[in-house]
Amino acid sequence: MSLLLLNSGSRIATGVLKRLLASGAYNNIILADTYPNYKAVQKSLLNREDMGISSNSKTKIEDVKIAEKSDLVDVIRRASHIVYVTHDYYALAPAKTNLIKTTAQLAKENKSLQSLVALTPIELDHQSELSEVERSEKEARDAYPDLVHLKADIVAGEHGSLMHLLTQRIVNGESIYYSKANGGKQASPVACDDVEASVEAALKDSKHKGKSYLLQGPQKVDLGEIIDTLSKAAKKDAALKSSGIENFISPLSVNLLSEKLYSYEYINAMRFLENYKSPSEGGFGKISELGVTPKEFSKVYGEINTESYKYKSSGSLECAIKYFLYR
Numbered sequence: 001m002s003l004l005l006l007n008s009g010s011r012i013a014t015g016v017l018k019r020l021l022a023s024g025a026y027n028n029i030i031l032a033d034t035y036p037n038y039k040a041v042q043k044s045l046l047n048r049e050d051m052g053i054s055s056n057s058k059t060k061i062e063d064v065k066i067a068e069k070s071d072l073v074d075v076i077r078r079a080s081h082i083v084y085v086t087h088d089y090y091a092l093a094p095a096k097t098n099l100i101k102t103t104a105q106l107a108k109e110n111k112s113l114q115s116l117v118a119l120t121p122i123e124l125d126h127q128s129e130l131s132e133v134e135r136s137e138k139e140a141r142d143a144y145p146d147l148v149h150l151k152a153d154i155v156a157g158e159h160g161s162l163m164h165l166l167t168q169r170i171v172n173g174e175s176i177y178y179s180k181a182n183g184g185k186q187a188s189p190v191a192c193d194d195v196e197a198s199v200e201a202a203l204k205d206s207k208h209k210g211k212s213y214l215l216q217g218p219q220k221v222d223l224g225e226i227i228d229t230l231s232k233a234a235k236k237d238a239a240l241k242s243s244g245i246e247n248f249i250s251p252l253s254v255n256l257l258s259e260k261l262y263s264y265e266y267i268n269a270m271r272f273l274e275n276y277k278s279p280s281e282g283g284f285g286k287i288s289e290l291g292v293t294p295k296e297f298s299k300v301y302g303e304i305n306t307e308s309y310k311y312k313s314s315g316s317l318e319c320a321i322k323y324f325l326y327r
Contacts, residue, residue, distance in 0.1 A: 212283060
C-alpha cells in the first residue's frame with residue numbers, strides 16, 4: 001500500500017508520519033509539500049531529525065515538492081491512502097481553504113483510493129481566512145463523500161505546532177504577546193498521541209468513512225494555564241509582553257511593518273490566542289468513537305528537555321542570507 005501524507009512539513013504532520021511509519025502498514029510513504037521557502041524545508045527536516053524519522057527496511061519514504069497542480073494530481077493518483085493535514089504556512093503558499101477542496105476533488109478521480117482522511121487542527125487555520133474555513137471543509141466533504149474529517153482542538157505534547165512554538169519562546173527567553181488579563185477562554189487540548197492514534201484508526205476502519213470527528217481532550221484549560229504549564233515543565237517563566245518593540249508595534253496589527261518584524265508563524269499564533277474560540281461540536285462525533293481514550297492535559301507534560309527546544313543554526317549569517325533570499 002502507498003500512503004500520501006499531504007502537507008507533511010508541520011510538527012503535527014510529522015508526528016502522524018512517525019506513527020504511521022511505525023505501523024509498518026505501508027510499503028511506500030509519499031511526503032508531499034509546497035515548501036514555499038528555505039525555512040520551510042529546514043523546519044521540516046529538523047522536525048524529522050527531532051523525531052528520529054527515516055526510511056526503514058519495510059517502508060520507503062519519498063519526498064515530493066508540489067510546485068504545480070500536475071504534481072498534486074500525480075501524487076494523489078499513486079496513493080492507496082491519503083492523509084491531508086492543514087499546512088502551517090501563511091505566505092507564498094496555496095490558500096489553505098482552496099487546497100483541501102482541490103485535494104478532495106482530485107481524490108475522486110483515483111478509483112483505487114481506499115481512504116482519504118483530512119486532519120484540520122484549528123491552530124493551523126490562517127487567522128485571516130477564518131470566515132472561509134467551515135465552508136471549504138464542507139465543500140471538501142461534498143466533493144469526496146467518503147472523506148473522514150478530523151478537526152482537532154489545540155494539540156498538546158511534543159508534536160503540537162502551537163505548543164512547540166510557545167515552548168521554544170519560553171526556553172529561549174523570547175516574548176509571548178499574551179496577557180493573562182485576557183483570560184477566560186478555555187480550550188480542550190488533545191494530546192498529540194491521541195491525534196495520531198485517531199488518524200490511524202480513521203485510515204484502518206471503513207466504518208468511519210463519510211464521518212466527522214472532533215478531537216478534544218477531556219479537560220478544559222484556560223489559555224493562560226496552558227502557558228503556565230509549559231513554563232513549569234521548562235522550569236522557566238514565560239516572558240509575557242516583555243518586548244518593547246511588540247508593545248509599540250503589535251504582532252496582532254495588520255500592516256507591512258509587523259510582517260517585517262515578526263515571522264508569519266508567530267503572528268498567526270498570537271492572533272490565534274487572541275481570537276481563540278472552542279470549535280463547535282455540531283455535526284461531529286467524539287474522539288472516543290474512533291476507539292481512542294483521550295489523555296487529560298495535566299498528564300501530557302512532565303519535565304521538558306529544554307535542549308531540544310533551543311534554536312539550531314548553521315550560522316547566523318548563513319541563516320540571515322538564506323532567509324532574505326528564500327523568504
